[in-house]
Amino acid sequence: MARxxxxxxxxxxxxxxxxxxxxGSMLPADVxxxxxxxxxxxxxxxCATDEHGTPAELAAKEQGLPVEEFCAQAHDxxxxxxxxxxxxxxxxxxxxxxxxxxxxxxxxxxxxENGFIEERAIRQVYSPTDGRFLPDRYVEGTCPHCxxxxxRGDQCxxxxxxxxxxxxxxxxxAISGSTDLEVRExxxxxxxxxxLENEVREWVARHDKDWPQLASSIAHKWLTxxxxxxxxTRDLDWGVPVPxxxxxxxxxxxxxxxxxxxAPIEYIxxxxxxxxxxxxxxxxxxxxxxxxxxVRYTEFMAKDNVPFHTVMFPATELGVREPWKxxxxxxxxxxxxxxxxxxxxxxxxxxxxxxxxxVLPADYWxxxxxxxxxxxxxxxxxxxxxxxxxxxxxxDTLGNFVNRVLSFSKKRFGEEVPAGGEPGEAExxxxxxxxxxxxxxxxQMEAMQFRKAAAALRALWSAGNSYLEEKAPWLxxxxxxxxxxxxxxxxxxxxHLYAVVSEPLIPATAKVMRAAFSLxxxxxxxxTADEARSLASVPSGTPFTVPPVLxxxxxxxxxxxxxxxxxxxxx
Numbered sequence: 001m002a003r004x005x006x007x008x009x010x011x012x013x014x015x016x017x018x019x020x021x022x023x024g025s026m027l028p029a030d031v032x033x034x035x036x037x038x039x040x041x042x043x044x045x046x047c048a049t050d051e052h053g054t055p056a057e058l059a060a061k062e063q064g065l066p067v068e069e070f071c072a073q074a075h076d077x078x079x080x081x082x083x084x085x086x087x088x089x090x091x092x093x094x095x096x097x098x099x100x101x102x103x104x105x106x107x108x109x110x111x112x113e114n115g116f117i118e119e120r121a122i123r124q125v126y127s128p129t130d131g132r133f134l135p136d137r138y139v140e141g142t143c144p145h146c147x148x149x150x151x152r153g154d155q156c157x158x159x160x161x162x163x164x165x166x167x168x169x170x171x172x173x174a175i176s177g178s179t180d181l182e183v184r185e186x187x188x189x190x191x192x193x194x195x196l197e198n199e200v201r202e203w204v205a206r207h208d209k210d211w212p213q214l215a216s217s218i219a220h221k222w223l224t225x226x227x228x229x230x231x232x233t234r235d236l237d238w239g240v241p242v243p244x245x246x247x248x249x250x251x252x253x254x255x256x257x258x259x260x261x262x263a264p265i266e267y268i269x270x271x272x273x274x275x276x277x278x279x280x281x282x283x284x285x286x287x288x289x290x291x292x293x294x295v296r297y298t299e300f301m302a303k304d305n306v307p308f309h310t311v312m313f314p315a316t317e318l319g320v321r322e323p324w325k326x327x328x329x330x331x332x333x334x335x336x337x338x339x340x341x342x343x344x345x346x347x348x349x350x351x352x353x354x355x356x357x358x359v360l361p362a363d364y365w366x367x368x369x370x371x372x373x374x375x376x377x378x379x380x381x382x383x384x385x386x387x388x389x390x391x392x393x394x395x396d397t398l399g400n401f402v403n404r405v406l407s408f409s410k411k412r413f414g415e416e417v418p419a420g421g422e423p424g425e426a427e428x429x430x431x432x433x434x435x436x437x438x439x440x441x442x443x444q445m446e447a448m449q450f451r452k453a454a455a456a457l458r459a460l461w462s463a464g465n466s467y468l469e470e471k472a473p474w475l476x477x478x479x480x481x482x483x484x485x486x487x488x489x490x491x492x493x494x495x496h497l498y499a500v501v502s503e504p505l506i507p508a509t510a511k512v513m514r515a516a517f518s519l520x521x522x523x524x525x526x527x528t529a530d531e532a533r534s535l536a537s538v539p540s541g542t543p544f545t546v547p548p549v550l551x552x553x554x555x556x557x558x559x560x561x562x563x564x565x566x567x568x569x570x571x
Contacts, residue, residue, distance in 0.1 A: 002296055003042045005287050005325065006033050007267045009301035009309075010050035010095065013074045014059045016081060018343040018352045019381060020336040023369040024302030028331065028450050030087045031370055032298070034504040035445045038525045044287055048093035048270040049075045052239040053259035054135045058175065067238045071096055084357045085366065086507050091277075093270030095262060100269030104262040105243045107320055108189075108232075112246055116192045116319040119247065122231065124186050125153070125165045129178035133186060133235040134165070138175055141168030160218075160304060162228075186235060187250060189242065191261070193227040196315045200227065203314055203326070211310075212375075214303060215330040219310035227315065232261040264313040268324070290323040298329045298448075306332050331448050334374040338381050339569060351381070351566055359562065363506040364390055364551065370505055371454035383562045387554045394506075397461045398498065399550035401468065402513060405491040406546040412477055413485060417492050417517075419540035420485030427490055430467045431533035434497065437463060438532050441501065457502060464494040485540075492517070492544065493535040497527050509550050518543040 008029035011017050026047060033045040051071045060070035075094055082092065094100075111117045125134045139153035144167055148158035152174070153165030165171060172179045193200075204219045211219075233242060239256025247255075268288050275284035287295055299309055310330055317324045335342065343350035356365050368389050372379050409418060423431075437460045444453035468491055476484035499513035514522065517538050524537065531537060562568070 003287070003294055004033075004036050004044070005291075005295050005297040006036075006043065006045045007297075007299050008045075008047050009299075009305045010048050010263055010266060011078060012053075012055065013049045013051040013071050013078075014055045015074075016078065016352050016354045018350045019356060019365070019369065020302070020338075020343040020350070022085065022353055022365075023336050023373055024333040025300045025305075026082065026087055027085065027366060027369055028333070028373060028448070029298075029300040030085075030089075031366075031450065031504045032300075032331075032445070032448060034088060034507065038500075038503065040525065043090070044271070044274075045088065045090045046093070046267055046270045046274065047087075047089050047091075048095055048266050048273075049078055050259065050263045050266070051075070051094055051096040052236075052256070052262060054138050054234075054236060057236065057238050068096070081353045081357065085353065085362045088507075091270055091274035093266065093273040095259075095266040095269065097266075097269055097273050099272040099276065100262060100266045101240045103269050103272065104240045104257060104265045107265055107316060108257065108261075109243065109246050110320040110322065111191065111316065114319055114321050116195060117189050117232070118192060119187055119250070120190050120231075121185055121187050123166075123183045124188075124235075125171070126182045126184040127173045127176065127178055127180070128182060129176050129180055130173055133184070134173060134175070134181070135234050135236065136163075136165050138173065139165035139168060139171050139181070140174045141171035144169055155304075157304070160307070162222075162307070187253075188231040188233045188255070189247065189250065190229045191232045191316065191319070192229050193312070193315050194229050196319050197223070197227040199318050200311055200315050203318065204310060207328075207330075210328070211330050212332060214334065215306050215310060215332040218303060218306040218332070222307045222311045227311065230312075232258045234258050260308055260312065261316070264308065264316070288325045291325045292323070295325060296329070297325055297327050298331060299327045300331045300333075302333050302335070306330065329448075334376075335378045336369075336372075336374050336381055337378055339567075340380050349567075355566075360390075361508065363509045364394065366507075367394060367454070367505050370450050371458070373450045373454075375449065375451055383559055383566070383568050387559050387562075390551065391553050393458055393461075394551040395553040397458065397465060398502075398509075401461065401464050401491075402495050402498075402516075402550055403546070405468070405488060405495060406516060406544060408473065409488040409492070410544075410546055413488070415543055415545070417489055417538055417540050417542040417544060418485035419482075420487070420489050421482045423486065423490070423535075426467065426471060427486070427535070430463065430490065431535055433463050434460065434494070434535070435529040435532040438501065438527060439529065445504070454505065457505060460501065461498060464491060464498070467491070467494075489538075489540055490535055493538045496538045497532065497535070500524055500527050512547050512550065516544050516547050 006029050008025035033043050036043045057067050060067040125139050127134050136154035137152045142149045143151035143156040145161045146159040155162050201223050233255045236256050240262045242250045242255045244251035271284045275282035317326050338350035441456035444456050471487040473484040473487040499510045503510040
């Protein structure tokens with residue numbers, strides 16, 4: 001089986017993330033990783049908190065903490081939420097790790113040796129009010145391209161154009177709001193992307209037929225506009241320091257690497273963190289160095305991260321002139337909006353992941369978000385849509401099927417799977433339909449078409465309900481007890497199949513369904529087409545229990561309470 005390296009865009013350290021962040025990177029990466037593991041592949045799913053940059057410094061200052069302590073606490077808080085969502089990372093690291101510092105400095109030295117980094121004197125925005133140089137993202141103003149009045153000095157959030165602070169109209173300090181800004185000279189290191197443009201262009205072109213249109217179009221948009229040399233250092237106290245053995249003057253001035261230089265390298269750094277925990281059994285380089293023929297690398301991210309992963313980081317890797325693994329497939333997502341408007345950490349607009357878990361268990365959210373993933377276009381979260389999806393798909397289609405099959409069988413046949421007669425025409429048709437739908441589900445998961453995969457899974461659940469309605473064991477029991485027993489035994493085998501194949505989307509519920517049957521040798525990781533046709537993995541005589549209600553049906557009162565707490569009006 002193949003070796004699959006999977007990464008999701010690093011969540012920034014400053015605050016708990018909202019549902020849009022979850023569905024735009026980490027959750028689909030987890031679903032895909034779980035699926036591949038179940039199919040027998042060797043999978044390494046890596047993520048980490050992105051900890052450097054001015055926002056971390058400012059947040060630490062607001063809380064009266066040293067930045068290192070703030071980041072350590074924030075990392076643990078984020079990890080607790082992701083554990084609550086049952087994200088099965090193989091490792092969730094930190095970009096402030098010693099491993100990332102070591103590899104980032106190695107990359108910088110190699111780029112310098114190969115002529116792709118040079119030192120330049122530049123004029124940079126300085127705020128006398130704040131008493132400091134302002135990093136790009138802490139200069140705000142109006143975008144000269146689209147007129148958005150909250151554009152940052154590094155990139156316009158609205159039109160995604162890359163900017164310099166001096167491009168902004170009516171610039172102001174994002175720290176104090178002061179418009180009393182000066183431009184002073186300071187020295188920085190520049191990555192000479194212009195010298196690597198043709199190599200990056202050729203590399204992107206080789207992936208045109210493989211990448212989804214969203215990722216490919218964003219990469220080509222950047223390349224069409226041309227790659228410009230970019231400053232990769234900043235005047236900050238917190239970050240990967242410029243190595244003194246290569247740039248002694250800048251190191252003495254306390255320069256650190258720009259967060260967008262070291263953050264993608266943390267994918268490698270976090271893998272080394274993972275390996276350093278068990279060096280005798282883990283080889284981080286086998287995943288990243290000279291691994292093109294042995295590893296398939298898939299990245300998951302929202303569209304605002306695409307340029308950095310399809311153009312800027314590949315340029316860095318190419319310039320190092322070493323065989324570091326570059327991404328094979330970029331799964332990019334559009335925005336999940338909240339009632340048509342953007343989720344906003346700063347404006348506290350929308351549902352944040354810790355709040356979501358406070359409202360309902362993770363599987364409610366995991367299923368809804370994947371079933372409505374913003375793949376082909378933006379999608380909108382509304383409480384009305386969420387409630388309707390939970391009630392129809394989870395409570396009625398899956399939960400009610402499991403409950404009524406097991407409850408009815410226990411009432412009429414006791415606590416063991418009944419025997420009944422031999423499967424007939426209805427069971428044969430059902431088996432063929434289940435095998436067909438399972439194949440559709442597998443096809444969509446392989447293609448990373450998550451909305452379609454959720455729809456195929458829902459169709460599998462619906463097939464069980466259709467079979468139950470057709471056979472009507474509550475009527476069969478009155479005239480033919482063996483026929484009713486056969487129907488219930490078949491339905492119980494469906495429940496076990498659902499438990500196995502639903503695990504990527506709803507792992508906690510899948511575990512409960514599977515545990516309902518006392519199968520001593522239940523080691524199945526997936527279901528083959530033949531097994532789907534036979535529906536015989538749970539034989540008669542198997543003890544079973546009736547689990548608690550899998551999914552509570554949400555009421556009008558619940559809906560009203562959610563909207564009162566979080567708001568629910570069109571933007």
